[in-house]
Amino acid sequence: MTVLDVRHLRKHFPLRQGLLGRTSGYVKAVDDVSFSIEAGETLSLVGESGCGKTTTSRCILRAIKPSSGEILFRTANGEKIDVASLDKKQLRPLRRQMQMIFQDPFSSLNPRMTISEIIGEPLLVNGMTGTAERNKRVADLLELVQLPSAYLNRFPHAFSGGQRQRIGIARALALNPSLIVADEPVSALDVSVQAQIVNLMLDLQDRLGLAYLFVAHDLSVVKHVSHRVAVMYVGRIVEIAPTTSLFNTPGHPYTEALLSAVPVPDPRRRAQRIVLEGDVADPSDPPSGCHFHPRCQYATDQCRTETPELREIAPGHSVRCLRAEELSLLGVPTGA
Amino acid sequence: MADPILSVRDLHTYFVADEGVVRAVDGTSFDLHSGRTLGIVGESGCGKSVTAKSILRIVERPGRIVSGQIMLRRQNGSTVDLTTLPTDGRDMRSIRGGEIGLVFQEPMSSLSAFHTIGNQLMEAIRLHTNLSKRAIREQAIELLAMVGIPRPAQRIDSYSFELSGGLRQRVMIAMALAAEPRVLIADEPTTALDVTTQAQILDLIRRLQQERDLAVMLITHDMGVIAEMADDVVVMYLGKEVEKGPVDDIFHAPRHPYTKSLLRSIPSVLAEPRSRLATITGSIPHPFARPGGCPFHPRCPDRHAVCEITVPAEVVIGENHVTACHLYNKVAA
Amino acid sequence: MSATTAESRVAVATQRQLIWWRFRKHKLALVSAFVVLAFYVVAVFADTIAYTEPFDTQASRSYIPPQPIHWFDAAGHFHPTVNALKGTRDPRTFKLAYVPDASEPRDLVLFGHGYEYRLFGIIPTDIHLLGVVNSRPQDALFLLGTDQLGRDVFSRLILASRTSLSIGLIGVVISLVLGVLLGGISGLYGGWIDVVIQRVIEILRSIPTIPLWMGLASAVPNSWTPQQVYFAITLIISLIGWTELARVVRGRFLALREEDFITAAELAGASQMRIIFKHMVPSFLSHIIAAVSLALPAMIISETTLSFLGLGLRPPAISWGVLLQDAQNLQTLALAPWLLVVALPVIVVILAFNFLGDGLRDAADPYG
Incomplete structure (x- = not known):
């Protein structure tokens, strides 16, 4: 059952110049992105800073309005609604079904509210006005994220980063959403705490059948949480595949380079890595043809002129590369 | 092994505040050797950055070095204890930058936005040489080329905000190496960067180390980066060094329960998809509420009664491999 | 044991308590708070503390x-x-x-x-x-x-504090209302409203204050009663004062709009009203209080300056500025140096407000 179906999503930010704010061009932050997420599934959106992964997630939550495209969301009663076309008022009843986990556990909790007020807020504003009923639900939610309910009256400053992240998760779960957008939920945490939150997210998904859109840059974490992974480069998805295929047999040279760049915590595996030349392309002035061609070691003249389409090269495995079939790229073998 | 260039002995750096004393660094000892990389790894609050700042004598108030020695073998062959030098004296100023280069995590905040990178680089060179203006500029361009900045002759006149994060970090490295120091301290040099850029910078540090026979001290929270770069490793937890040894021992024969748990809990690209991670219970205590005895005992899977009371002494496990844990002390006791 | 009880005490402490605990550490600010309080007690009981009819002249x-x-x-x-x-x-x-x-x-x-x-x-x-x-x-x-007219300086000084301190207070209240309203609209809605308000603020701030006041004050008709003049002067002073507060409020709104916890409240379905009054206003209330305590001395100085120059309150009204006007010429000072004593409370209260404001601002800065 598809929870979210994103079709041809675009977000172009106008570049303004001069006193009158004349539009001189566009930053194509998100450029024709399509994917879908099933119930109980985690799709990770990975890529380097500026690739458009965060903009994509904010469009889906409608924190920003997309320029074009459809965001079809399956509501609790089975309707499919295009979130992209709704206005603020129409959005409100849908909000409760899509929630978010934030990156920064410090700025995501209001320091002036107690834990019970923070977790109870979504309940309160959505009509659960009885205090006793709400407190009961908040206590249940705390238990769900493995925090003692004795902490109800404490303020956020009394908690560590990991505990705050649990509180943020409890708040996101308060309204029984079907989709959770997690924007780098563990990247601000210490390594020893990261593992706890990753495991908690996996447990909650199994118990509640949540769909996750997991936005991250750390491929190691991504491997531990995802069913499928989409790799973005300069506003476009360049590869989307089930986790194992993507890591073992990447189809796009950029994915190969990303995988190769991840440091492996084993000094005996100091492999010869592929070090990309140069920097990520400027999304306001991307290179012609395939955006990746200036940094690609396999690029041909054709790559400079022809824009590749996302094509399926194996079941569920799509790649945006002209030479996808002929290249045999290096992945990271599981468990080796 | 040859004599170390820099050797830190039993360093204690404390922060005394109204709320109590934070023992940011509480007894650390290690050596830096030419051509070798020492990795210092630990989570937030472990004291890894304060260790670096102590060596450079740039610990912010109210922090200060309480005891210990930092012996630097200087370029003229003499040896000096940095803890005895005045923080802002002439000696310390010429050592900072001159004999010990420094690379920070945030290249944006360490570079001035009001001067071109060339001006800042030339300033760094000027402080330690007395070449002509033209020669200094040529040397600056050479340095930029050395750290892999494309079109260095043009880039020298650009401002830091015109450069990408990766290029800025390259400029920082060029500045750190401007006075040809023999020691380079890199504090989380790649944490703010994307993976592909991180790979470029790590490559660059490695190449420069080989070319210049640098002693590198690499501070990071990322075990992957340590495995990639370090020859020797110090693992720190709450100001204490818990385990120290050659990189292969640390990753393949770790002895301290913290090192072991930490290695098990890090996510890896080699893992089975959607596999759960081993966790360390609890979280890092607030620095004012540091547990007594072994600081790791509340989270330790192998703790004994003694761990709550006595601070474990360091036990020699193998060649250059020591750990501070009662598990290995018992045999001796 | 005591460490853990202290810890749990901090854990359930409200933000206000935390601010108070941090403020308490500022000894100078704490003393200043008492000084300011003492001044206002004197202002409230001015007639009781004075002992001679302040208008009682006897050549x-x-x-x-x-x-x-x-x-x-x-x-x-x-x-x-x-x-x-x-x-x-x-x-x-x-x-x-x-x-x-x-x-x-x-x-x-x-x-x-x-x-x-x-x-x-x-x-x-x-x-x-x-x-x-x-x-x-x-x-x-x-x-x-x-x-000169044989009036008791002490009693006049006490009654003058009432005028000067209350002008400051009322001026700040007017500034606050204008500042919060316009700054809030500016920060919340953005767009062209923001541009207009910001330009108005810039224009107001770019006019040199003294000539502006002089112009406005000279427009106050001579025939007005002291009470009417008093309110006119208060309005004139707060005309400039609100711009600073509006900037503080706008800045806080803009900064808070980007905070994750505001986004979280929006995603939870909280109404705009709830977000403003439950999340945003409490978050910058302490900043406003600090800004106010720093704006107050500026108001008092403004009144004193205007009156000293003969542009503000005029005798028979008494304020610090009016009293200082008596100490304007050298001859008087040589003959009756005690008239200068009026400057003392002005200096003390201005310093106290500044220390208090600084202390509050430091204490109000949230953790991290």
């Missing part, structure tokens, strides 16, 4: 120097007295001069009777904090001497 008693209080009598017992004044004629100029007469001590008492007034503007009474027993008109008390 013959001009420029009497301050009368010292004698705390102990000859036998060494605590018995506060002041010496009576004896008028003598200068044999050459025939000018009447008053000299203290040590042979005639007058007893000082607490809560003595004096001129009639209404406490808090309601309760009619004639009780004053200090009084001279069996005082005859010529024995009146002049703790800080008299001015």
Whole structure:
């Protein structure tokens, strides 16, 4: 059952110049992105800073309005609604079904509210006005994220980063959403705490059948949480595949380079890595043809002129590369 | 092994505040050797950055070095204890930058936005040489080329905000190496960067180390980066060094329960998809509420009664491999 | 044990308690808070603390120097007295001069009777904090001497504080209302409204203050009663004051709009009203309080400056500025240096407000 179906999503930010704010061009932050997420599934959106992964997630939550495209969301009663076309008022009843986990556990909790007020807020504003009923639900939610309910009256400053992240998760779960957008939920945490939150997210998904859109840059974490992974480069998805295929047999040279760049915590595996030349392309002035061609070691003249389409090269495995079939790229073998 | 260039002995750096004393660094000892990389790894609050700042004598108030020695073998062959030098004296100023280069995590905040990178680089060179203006500029361009900045002759006149994060970090490295120091301290040099850029910078540090026979001290929270770069490793937890040894021992024969748990809990690209991670219970205590005895005992899977009371002494496990844990002390006791 | 109880005490501490705990550490700010409080207590009970009708003129008693209080009598017992004044004629100029007469001590008492007034503007009474027993008109008390018209400087000073401190307070309230309203609209809605408000603020701030005030103050008709002038001056002063507060409020709104916890509340379905009043306003309330306590001294200085220049309040109204006007010329200062004493409370209260504001601002900065 598809929870979210994103079709041809675009977000172009106008570049303004001069006193009158004349539009001189566009930053194509998100450029024709399509994917879908099933119930109980985690799709990770990975890529380097500026690739458009965060903009994509904010469009889906409608924190920003997309320029074009459809965001079809399956509501609790089975309707499919295009979130992209709704206005603020129409959005409100849908909000409760899509929630978010934030990156920064410090700025995501209001320091002036107690834990019970923070977790109870979504309940309160959505009509659960009885205090006793709400407190009961908040206590249940705390238990769900493995925090003692004795902490109800404490303020956020009394908690560590990991505990705050649990509180943020409890708040996101308060309204029984079907989709959770997690924007780098563990990247601000210490390594020893990261593992706890990753495991908690996996447990909650199994118990509640949540769909996750997991936005991250750390491929190691991504491997531990995802069913499928989409790799973005300069506003476009360049590869989307089930986790194992993507890591073992990447189809796009950029994915190969990303995988190769991840440091492996084993000094005996100091492999010869592929070090990309140069920097990520400027999304306001991307290179012609395939955006990746200036940094690609396999690029041909054709790559400079022809824009590749996302094509399926194996079941569920799509790649945006002209030479996808002929290249045999290096992945990271599981468990080796 | 040859004599170390820099050797830190039993360093204690404390922060005394109204709320109590934070023992940011509480007894650390290690050596830096030419051509070798020492990795210092630990989570937030472990004291890894304060260790670096102590060596450079740039610990912010109210922090200060309480005891210990930092012996630097200087370029003229003499040896000096940095803890005895005045923080802002002439000696310390010429050592900072001159004999010990420094690379920070945030290249944006360490570079001035009001001067071109060339001006800042030339300033760094000027402080330690007395070449002509033209020669200094040529040397600056050479340095930029050395750290892999494309079109260095043009880039020298650009401002830091015109450069990408990766290029800025390259400029920082060029500045750190401007006075040809023999020691380079890199504090989380790649944490703010994307993976592909991180790979470029790590490559660059490695190449420069080989070319210049640098002693590198690499501070990071990322075990992957340590495995990639370090020859020797110090693992720190709450100001204490818990385990120290050659990189292969640390990753393949770790002895301290913290090192072991930490290695098990890090996510890896080699893992089975959607596999759960081993966790360390609890979280890092607030620095004012540091547990007594072994600081790791509340989270330790192998703790004994003694761990709550006595601070474990360091036990020699193998060649250059020591750990501070009662598990290995018992045999001796 | 004590560490854990302290920890759990901090854990359930509200943000307000945390601010108070941090503020308490600022000794100077704490002392300043008491000083400011003391000033306002004096302002509220001004008529009680004053002991002589402040408008009571008597040409013959001009420029009497301050009368010292004698705390102990000859036998060494605590018995506060002041010496009576004896008028003598200068044999050459025939000018009447008053000299203290040590042979005639007058007893000082607490809560003595004096001129009639209404406490808090309601309760009619004639009780004053200090009084001279069996005082005859010529024995009146002049703790800080008299001015040219023979009015008691101490009593005038006390009543002047009421005017000056209340002008500051009312001015700040007006500024606050304007600042929060316009700054809030500017920060919340953005767009062209923001542009217009910001430009208005910039224009207002770019006009040199003194000429602007001069222009506006000279437009106040001479025929207005002291009360009307008082409110006109308050309005003129707050005309500039609100711009700073509007900037603070706008800045906080803009910063808060980007905070994750605001996004979280939006995603939870909270209404715009709830987000503003439950999340945003409490988050910057402490900043506003700090900004206000820093704006107050500026208001007081403005009033003092205007009145000193003769553009603000005019006699018979009394304010610090009006009183300082008396100390304007060199001749007066040479003859009656005690008139300068008015500058002292101005300096003290301005410093106290500044220290208090600094302390509050430091304490209000959230963790991290």
